[in-house]
Amino acid sequence: MVRVPLFLIVPILGAALLSACGRPDRPVQQASRPEPYRPPVRETAQCEADLRREGVDYRRLPDKDLGPGCGLYGAVQLTDIGVPVTGVTAMRCGNARAFAGWVRNAVAPAAWQILGSPLVKVEGMGTYACRNIVGSARIGDRRSGHALANAVDIGGFVLKDGRRITLLGDWYSSDPQIRQFWTTIRASACRRFGTVLSPDYNAAHRNHLHLEDDAAHFCR
Numbered sequence: 001m002v003r004v005p006l007f008l009i010v011p012i013l014g015a016a017l018l019s020a021c022g023r024p025d026r027p028v029q030q031a032s033r034p035e036p037y038r039p040p041v042r043e044t045a046q047c048e049a050d051l052r053r054e055g056v057d058y059r060r061l062p063d064k065d066l067g068p069g070c071g072l073y074g075a076v077q078l079t080d081i082g083v084p085v086t087g088v089t090a091m092r093c094g095n096a097r098a099f100a101g102w103v104r105n106a107v108a109p110a111a112w113q114i115l116g117s118p119l120v121k122v123e124g125m126g127t128y129a130c131r132n133i134v135g136s137a138r139i140g141d142r143r144s145g146h147a148l149a150n151a152v153d154i155g156g157f158v159l160k161d162g163r164r165i166t167l168l169g170d171w172y173s174s175d176p177q178i179r180q181f182w183t184t185i186r187a188s189a190c191r192r193f194g195t196v197l198s199p200d201y202n203a204a205h206r207n208h209l210h211l212e213d214d215a216a217h218f219c220r
Helices: 006-022 041-053 093-115 176-192
Strands: 057-060 075-080 090-092 119-124 151-159 164-166 195-197 209-212
Touching: 041 057, 041 093, 075 093, 090 093, 093 119, 093 151, 093 176, 093 209, 176 195, 176 209
Parallel strands: none
Antiparallel strands: 057 075, 075 090, 119 151, 151 164, 151 209, 195 209
8 A cells, every 4th residue: 555645635635625615606697687678769750750640749758767677768648649548657659659549540439439429538557667567477577568668558438428438347248339349449459559458368457458569469
């Protein structure tokens, strides 16, 4: 048996200990949210020109970073689309354009032609909110379109004859004309918006229509 001198063993053990324990652990990388989409300046300018051409009054809003995955980019505040609208604040211009066109050219005519009374008010339930998608466990930790003011929620409509038609109370109405009204305006919304979610989608949307200007082509 070959004996290794003690003075050689000590440095070897010391080096091994330093290599195993002396090296600091690498810091854990925290997952960061992707940068939110910011519409090109030219795209927003064209959108604003479209609003002016259609006679829609609006106020341009400054871009703002409002937290991880949240902010206002290319957003406007609609001030007059021809029908009073409540509960609607900042909205990305593309979504505002689609919304104004939907109310003026789909909802208002459907109210008169199907329900027999002019539309006098649209009841909104919000646009911008820095939050994740709710109502679906499959989505995970994804930001909602509301986090970029790229979605609007609509809860109901008021007619000149005094009737108030709401998603919560009338979506499953026994009245065939009200059911036709819902079918008509949702079909129109699905042609104008990338994502349209109704009470037929899930319980989280039992009281509103979610209208989002994306490229998802998802209508429920």
